[in-house]
Amino acid sequence: MSRYDASDIEPKWQAAWEQAGSFLARRDESKPKYYVLEMFPYPSGRIHMGHVRNYTMGDVIARYKASCGFSVLHPMGWDAFGMPAENAAMASGGHPKDWTYDNIATMKQQMKPLGLSIDWSREFATCDPEYYGQQQSMFLDFMEKGLVYRKAATVNWDPVDMTVLANEQVIDGKGWRSGAPVERRELTQWFFHISDFAEELLEAIDGLDDWPEKVKVMQRNWIGKSRGLQFSFSMVDGPHGHDRIEVYTTRPDTLMGASFVGISPDHPLAKMLERERDDVAAFNAKARQMGTSEEELERAEKLGFDTGLTVRHPFDTSWELPVYIANFILMDYGTGAIFGCPAHDQRDLDFARKYELPVISTYAPRDDEGHVLPESGGDAYVPPKSEKVHYVKGFAGDAMQTGEEGIDSAIAFCEANGVGQGVTKFRLRDWGLSRQRFWGAPIPVVHCDDCGVVPEKKENLPVELPYDVSFDIPGNPLDRHPTWRDVPCPACGKPAKRETDTMDTFVDSSWYFARFTAPNAATPTDPEEAAYWMNVDQYIGGIEHAILHLLYSRFYARAMHICGHLPASAIEPFNALFTQGMVTHEIYVTRDEKDRPVYHLPEHIEWTESGARLGATGEPVEVIPSAKMSKSKKNVVDPETIIRDYGADTARWFVLSDSPPERDVEWTAAGADAAYKHLARVHRIIAEIAESSDDGSKEADIELTRAMHRAIQDVTMGIESFGFNAAIAKLYAFTNTLQKSKAGTDAKREAARILAQLMSPMTPHLSEECWRLLGGEGLVTGAPWPVADESMLVEDTVTLPIQINGKRKSELTVAKDLAKEEVEKLVLADNAVVKALDGGAPKKLIVVPGRIVNVVL
RNA sequence: GCCCGAGUGGCGGAAUGGUAGACGCAGCGGAUUCAAAAUCCGCCGGUAGCAAUACCGUGGGGGUUCGAGUCCCCCCUCGGGCACCA
Numbered sequence: 001m002s003r004y005d006a007s008d009i010e011p012k013w014q015a016a017w018e019q020a021g022s023f024l025a026r027r028d029e030s031k032p033k034y035y036v037l038e039m040f041p042y043p044s045g046r047i048h049m050g051h052v053r054n055y056t057m058g059d060v061i062a063r064y065k066a067s068c069g070f071s072v073l074h075p076m077g078w079d080a081f082g083m084p085a086e087n088a089a090m091a092s093g094g095h096p097k098d099w100t101y102d103n104i105a106t107m108k109q110q111m112k113p114l115g116l117s118i119d120w121s122r123e124f125a126t127c128d129p130e131y132y133g134q135q136q137s138m139f140l141d142f143m144e145k146g147l148v149y150r151k152a153a154t155v156n157w158d159p160v161d162m163t164v165l166a167n168e169q170v171i172d173g174k175g176w177r178s179g180a181p182v183e184r185r186e187l188t189q190w191f192f193h194i195s196d197f198a199e200e201l202l203e204a205i206d207g208l209d210d211w212p213e214k215v216k217v218m219q220r221n222w223i224g225k226s227r228g229l230q231f232s233f234s235m236v237d238g239p240h241g242h243d244r245i246e247v248y249t250t251r252p253d254t255l256m257g258a259s260f261v262g263i264s265p266d267h268p269l270a271k272m273l274e275r276e277r278d279d280v281a282a283f284n285a286k287a288r289q290m291g292t293s294e295e296e297l298e299r300a301e302k303l304g305f306d307t308g309l310t311v312r313h314p315f316d317t318s319w320e321l322p323v324y325i326a327n328f329i330l331m332d333y334g335t336g337a338i339f340g341c342p343a344h345d346q347r348d349l350d351f352a353r354k355y356e357l358p359v360i361s362t363y364a365p366r367d368d369e370g371h372v373l374p375e376s377g378g379d380a381y382v383p384p385k386s387e388k389v390h391y392v393k394g395f396a397g398d399a400m401q402t403g404e405e406g407i408d409s410a411i412a413f414c415e416a417n418g419v420g421q422g423v424t425k426f427r428l429r430d431w432g433l434s435r436q437r438f439w440g441a442p443i444p445v446v447h448c449d450d451c452g453v454v455p456e457k458k459e460n461l462p463v464e465l466p467y468d469v470s471f472d473i474p475g476n477p478l479d480r481h482p483t484w485r486d487v488p489c490p491a492c493g494k495p496a497k498r499e500t501d502t503m504d505t506f507v508d509s510s511w512y513f514a515r516f517t518a519p520n521a522a523t524p525t526d527p528e529e530a531a532y533w534m535n536v537d538q539y540i541g542g543i544e545h546a547i548l549h550l551l552y553s554r555f556y557a558r559a560m561h562i563c564g565h566l567p568a569s570a571i572e573p574f575n576a577l578f579t580q581g582m583v584t585h586e587i588y589v590t591r592d593e594k595d596r597p598v599y600h601l602p603e604h605i606e607w608t609e610s611g612a613r614l615g616a617t618g619e620p621v622e623v624i625p626s627a628k629m630s631k632s633k634k635n636v637v638d639p640e641t642i643i644r645d646y647g648a649d650t651a652r653w654f655v656l657s658d659s660p661p662e663r664d665v666e667w668t669a670a671g672a673d674a675a676y677k678h679l680a681r682v683h684r685i686i687a688e689i690a691e692s693s694d695d696g697s698k699e700a701d702i703e704l705t706r707a708m709h710r711a712i713q714d715v716t717m718g719i720e721s722f723g724f725n726a727a728i729a730k731l732y733a734f735t736n737t738l739q740k741s742k743a744g745t746d747a748k749r750e751a752a753r754i755l756a757q758l759m760s761p762m763t764p765h766l767s768e769e770c771w772r773l774l775g776g777e778g779l780v781t782g783a784p785w786p787v788a789d790e791s792m793l794v795e796d797t798v799t800l801p802i803q804i805n806g807k808r809k810s811e812l813t814v815a816k817d818l819a820k821e822e823v824e825k826l827v828l829a830d831n832a833v834v835k836a837l838d839g840g841a842p843k844k845l846i847v848v849p850g851r852i853v854n855v856v857l
Numbered sequence: 858g859c860c861c862g863a864g865u866g867g868c869g870g871a872a873u874g875g876u877a878g879a880c881g882c883a884g885c886g887g888a889u890u891c892a893a894a895a896u897c898c899g900c901c902g903g904u905a906g907c908a909a910u911a912c913c914g915u916g917g918g919g920g921u922u923c924g925a926g927u928c929c930c931c932c933c934u935c936g937g938g939c940a941c942c943a
Contacts, residue, residue, distance in 0.1 A: 042943050082943065155941075166941040214861055218938075221860050294939050298858040328858095347858080428940095435941065505943070543937055546861080582936090657881075658869050662862095664936080666869070674882055681896090729871070729880035736880095801876040806924040808876045846923055852875040856923050 004683035006647020006765070013768040014115050022781050023117045025073040027532050034070035035533050036062045037513055039541030039549075040077045043103040043125070044084060047110045049583035049667055050542075052639050053655040057580055057724065058540050059116045060656070060761040064719050066117070067760075067785040073533050075516040076111075076118045078104050078125035081132075081505045083166060086439045089471040096439040097467065100127055110640050114648045115764055117781070122519045126508035131515065132441035133462025134524040135507065139444055140455045141563035147193050150453070153332075153432050154266075154292050157185035161474040164436040170291040184288040189434035190443060190501065194555045198223050198426040201554055210576030212662075215546045222547050224427025226250045229411050230335070231420020233261055233311035236320055242269050245311055245323065248334035248425060252414060253406035254341035256393045257362040259352055261311055261323045262304065262338050266331035273307060273325075280305065280325065287327035294330075302351050303327045314419045315395060326351070332429060343373075346380040363389040366400065431552060433504040438469065438477050440502030448489035448496035457490050463498070476500055509549055510556035513539075513573055514566060524565045534570040543579040550577070578722055581664040583655065585635040588621045590614065599634035602669070603641070637667055649763035650676040656762055657728040678732070679766055682755070685739050689752045690773040696744030704743040707734060708751045709792035715758045716788070724762070731759060749774055754786055802827055803854040804836050812853065820847050827853050 017023065027033075038058040041051055055076075062074040078100075085096035104125055124131050142148045156165040160178035164187075169176045194201075202223045205216050229252035232244040245261055263270055265284040273280040283305040290296055304324035313319035321339070328347070329338060342352035343361040352359055359375045366388055372378030383389060385403035392399075397409030411422035434443070442463045444456040456463055466484045469477035478484060478500040489496035511524070517533040518526035541549075557573040560566040566573075588600040606615040614621055642651045654675040659665035711734035718727025738751050753774045760767035760780045771780040795816060800823070802810040810832035814823060824845055827833055833855055844856035 039943095044943090079943070084942085164941075167939095168942045170941095218861050222939085224860095292941085295858080298939085300858095432940080437941085504941070506940095509943085542943095543862080544943080545938095547938060548940065549943085660870080663870090664863095668869080668882080670882055671869075677895095678881085684896090725870075726880085732880050799876090803875080803924070806875095806922095811876075844923060846875095848875065852924085854875080854923055 004680040004766070006649060006679075007644075009769045010113065010115060010648055010765040013765045014113075016768070016779065017115075017117075017781060020779065020781075022779065023072075023074065023119050024121060025075070025119045025533075026071060027529065028071045029532070031069065031071040033073065033533060034062075034065040034538075035073040035517075035536045036065065036538045037075065037516070037536045037540070039539070039545060040079050040509070040512060041107065042079045042082060042084070043100055043107055045103045045106065047107050047639055049637060049639060049642075049655065051111075052114065052651055053583050053665065054540060054542075054580055055111070055114065055116050055118075056652045056655055056762075057578070057661055057722075058538075059114075059118075059652075059764075060719060060724060061538050061540075062117045063761040063764060063781065064785065066782060067757075069784065072117075073516065074116075074118055075122040075519075076116075076120065077123055077512055077516065078127075079505065079509050079512075080104065080125035080127035081440045081502075081508055083437065083439070086437060086471065093471075095467060095469070097127065097465070100125070100439075113643050114639075114652065117764075122516050124512075124515065124519050126441075126505070126512065127439075129462045129464050130520075131512075132508070133464075134515070134521075135441050135503070135511070136444040136456070136461050136463055137458055138511070138524050138560065138563065138565065139503075140458060141565075142192070142559055143445075143455055145559075145562055147559050147562070149191055149193065150188055151191060152186045153189045153191075154184045155187055155189075155436075156291050157183045159183055163474045167291060167293045170293070170296070173290055173296070181289050182291055184290065184292055187434075187436070189432050192431040192433055192555065192559070194431045194552070195426060195428050197555055197558060198225070198428045200558070201428075201551065202426075204554070204572055208572065208574075208577075211574075212577060212579055215543075215550070215577060215579065218546050219551055222428065222551065225424065226427070227407070227411075227422060227424050228252065229255075229414055229420050230423045231314060231414060233314065233321070233339070235323075236310045236312060238309070240272060242272065245269065245337050246335045247337045247339055248423070249339060251341065251344065251403075251407065252410040253391070253394060253396075253403065254344050254362045255313075255315070255339070255410065255414075256395055257341040257343045257360040258313065258321060258339040259342055259348075259357045259360060260304075260340045260355075261321050262326040262329050262340055262351075263323065264329040264331040264336040265325055265327065267325075267329075267336045269323075270325045280307070283325060287325070290327070297328050297330065300327065302347060302354070304351060304355055306355065314414075315417075322357070324351075324355070333427075334425065342380065343375070344380055344382055346382065349374055349380040360393060362393040363391045363403075363406070366390050431504075431506075431555070433507055434501040435504055436476050436500075437502055438465070438471075440505060441508065442478070443499045443501050443503060445499045446487060446490055446496045447499060448492065448494060450494060451489055451491040451496075453499075454489055454491045454496070460490070478502075506549060506552050507556075510553045511560060513553070514557070514560065514570070524560070527567070530565075530570065531567050534566065534573065536574045538576045538578065539574040540578045540580060542582070546579065550574070578661070580661050581659065583667055584664050585637065585667045586623050587633050587635040588623060590619055590621055601634050602637055642672060646672060646676045647679075647765070649679055649766045653679060653728070653763055656724040658725065660725050661722055678735075679763060681739075682735055682759070683766060683770065685735065686752045686756065686770045687773055689738075689745070689748045690775075692748075693745050696742050696747065700742040701744055701747040704737065704741045704747050704751050706792050707737045707741075708754050709788045710734075711758060712754060712786050713788040713793055716785070719761065728762065731755070734758075756780060757783065757786060798850050800851070800853050802830055802833065803852065804833065805857055806854060809833075809836070816850065820849060823847050823849075823853065827855065 036058050038054045062072050066072045080100050085100045088099045089096050156170050158165050158175035158178055158180060160180040161175060165175055165182060170182050173181055175182055202225055205219055208216060228248055228250040230248045232246045235243050265287040270284060274284050290300060304326045307323045307325060309323040310320040311323060313321060340348035340351060342349040342359045361373055365371050374380050388400060388402050390400055396413030397405060414420050415422060444461060444463045446454045446456060448454050466481055485498050487496060487498055513536050514525050518529040553573060557566055558571045561568055561571050588605050590598050592598050604615050605621060606613050639651060654672050655665060658671055711730055714730040715727045734755060753776055756767045756770035757780055764781060767780050797813055798816050799811050799813045801808045802812055810830050812826055824847060842855045842857060846854040
């Protein structure tokens with residue numbers, strides 16, 4: 001009998017699947033289809049355990065669904081454009097293309113030994129000209145349908161490197177390379193009209209039944225539909241025709257508590273003042289010395305500049321409010337101007353106290369006992385809008401009403417009195433897709449002095465990225481590439497210049513799922529293939545993509561439908577979504593002479609009785625609790641090493657077994673050892689059973705068969721509900737039962753065959769091996785999934801716990817369907833109950849049939 | 858700062874509002890062995906107790922309920938996102 005040797009078993013069965021073409025997706029109209037997709041990887045260089053976990057989960061689903069008779073599509077590709085390739089080119093020369101394709105080759109070579117049931121014939125990278133050429137073609141379609149436009153928008157500008165910075169390249173308000181304070185700068189950029197779809201994208205969330213509730217909540221909040229009042233303050237002696245300031249507020253019910261008006265440094269009025277007054281110019285310049293991210297603006301100290309100008313309150317023209325320029329107000333939101341009500345907004349309150357502005361409550365708690373008014377030094381009073389409050393300075397509706405009612409009546413009152421109108425706004429902004437970078441899909445338009453912005457002709461696509469470029473000076477090489485940049489105008493033929501902005505990589509990942517249905521089509525999609533394979537039935541990826549990637553894809557699918565590239569049924573492209581957790585690991589750190597941390601790889605650590613030490617020097621090592629595996633912290637284990645030492649099945653089993661899939665899993669060497677030992681044990685048990693021939697007792701046969709059907713039921717439910725760890729726990733239990741069983745060989749062989757099959761989505765190689773040992777027909781991959789016999793699942797008796805006052809004191813084993821009255825009699829006769837009642841009668845006797853009994857004294 | 862999650866033994870975790878700790882790891886005891894590895898069997902939340910058993914226990918504090926890890930309110934800690942990281 002051979003020992004379990006993964007390095008022997010795994011390549012053998014991978015070759016068998018390859019030869020059988022087991023994973024080629026075939027369009028078969030006679031079968032139901034199932035499209036399972038994991039978020040495709042960025043080719044960073046090497047795969048990591050997070051990838052292994054993500055793809056293993058998808059693989060379990062893909063293999064299970066194939067066994068259930070579905071025609072399965074399970075493809076893989078590469079999200080291959082992006083900054084790291086460009087950074088690598090800057091750091092060590094070379095071309096981003098070579099770096100990227102080298103990485104893809106390495107990572108594919110690392111993924112293959114995992115034995116994933118992927119149809120590799122559909123593989124592509126988003127940096128393939130065939131792919132981004134189709135994307136450019138769709139961009140032209142979008143232009144034609146009015147889904148794209150240009151406008152000015154702010155970017156992070158590094159004044160030393162003379163280049164645009166990504167948010168992650170801005171560290172503490174400074175450029176990551178130059179260290180120079182970044183500036184906000186306006187550039188004309190390309191935008192998708194995603195905000196036109198805000199209402200629809202919001203409403204359609206309700207139909208996403210198989211998406212996690214938290215993702216739906218995050219998307220709803222992101223779209224941020226609000227009802228509010230838009231109106232203008234008239235200015236007192238407004239300069240140069242600026243006689244009004246238009247504001248939008250979601251809390252018009254606090255209008256009588258307004259104490260100042262704030263405008264963005266980029267507001268037209270602020271810009272006008274800036275030209276005339278040095279002090280305003282200085283303040284605005286300082287305010288612009290900040291990154292563009294919302295997070296940075298919110299965290300920064302709130303600063304204001306008193307312009308000396310005032311506006312009149314719409315309901316009391318003798319009441320004048322000061323106008324401040326404030327660094328936390330963005331021109332992109334609403335009207336770029338707000339009124340501040342310090343009593344009911346903590347940020348406004350902080351601002352008011354700083355600049356000694358009045359604080360006026362418009363409402364207070366109904367029961368204001370213990371409530372310290374913000375006027376008297378308390379915090380801003382910000383109750384939920386659904387809570388009833390007492391309006392002390394309201395101007396419409398009842399004195400006692402909820403915030404929502406207060407807002408509604410305030411809007412109605414203002415409209416009736418000619419002060420502005422109620423409007424619905426969305427927080428969602430249009431999707432800026434321009435990137436001033438090289439390594440992305442070129443935006444296929446040409447700028448002509450005569451004709452303006454001219455779309456490239458479709459027959460000239462793809463507009464391919466040039467190879468003869470260098471990255472030794474900052475900025476986009478496309479900007480300074482004369483032969484690539486200087487082209488004739490597609491409309492008039494005169495000399496013109498190509499657009500040098502490339503597309504956001506979110507564009508690439510917003511339709512790759514559709515391209516997988518026909519990866520070689522001469523158009524973006526093939527209608528028949530898209531109709532058959534779309535939608536993605538199960539999408540799996542990280543929670544970090546909960547908002548942007550998924551929202552953009554939902555928009556993009558709609559835009560593709562408008563242009564005829566997807567059927568109407570595919571505008572919500574992901575039927576079910578699962579967000580898996582990360583793989584974490586402990587961090588090992590020592591200190592250098594300057595007390596800076598030095599990180600060490602897990603494989604360099606040795607464990608002694610006195611703790612962790614560095615293997616090479618014996619130096620003690622500090623162990624920091626688990627965090628996401630990252631190269632910088634060196635808390636990584638290389639899947640390649642794990643596969644070499646234990647085999648792919650062990651890696652797959654471990655990442656599924658130890659934690660619920662939506663939670664983080666901590667990689668531990670002990671856990672990997674345990675997984676390996678268990679697989680070896682299964683192999684041994686099954687090999688023994690395959691060689692044995694015993695008669696067992698009939699009772700043992702029935703008992704084992706019952707356990708087998710129970711296992712089929714539990715494991716199937718586990719997989720269906722993404723409870724992989726629970727399914728694996730049942731498989732452990734069933735293995736224990738099988739090992740201890742006194743059943744005869746026939747019953748044991750059947751149970752062993754079912755065990756191998758139930759394990760096959762998780763450990764496909766081992767399962768094939770066991771299947772063969774047991775004389776199973778063909779490959780277990782593709783063998784029909786077993787179905788539990790319902791009659792074998794039913795138990796005749798149940799054990800009811802007996803609680804006294806909610807605490808378990810005894811138990812009672814009765815026939816499953818014993819009448820409630822009979823149960824009550826038996827309960828009252830129970831020793832523990834008799835003792836507790838001490839001759840008295842229970843106050844209450846609760847019998848939940850088949851579950852529990854509670855005696856209340 | 859704003860939005861969304863998560864917190865259960867030494868560890869990973871299980872538990873349609875119904876016996877908290879399934880299953881696994883580590884640990885302890887035993888069998889096997891010349892010995893070890895491997896394997897097999899048993900024990901394994903805390904406190905008190907020889908024991909039977911009692912009390913405590915799901916991040917902290919309140920609440921709803923016959924009954925709360927699970928539902929509600931407040932708080933703490935950790936993680937994800939915040940529109941140019943992917």
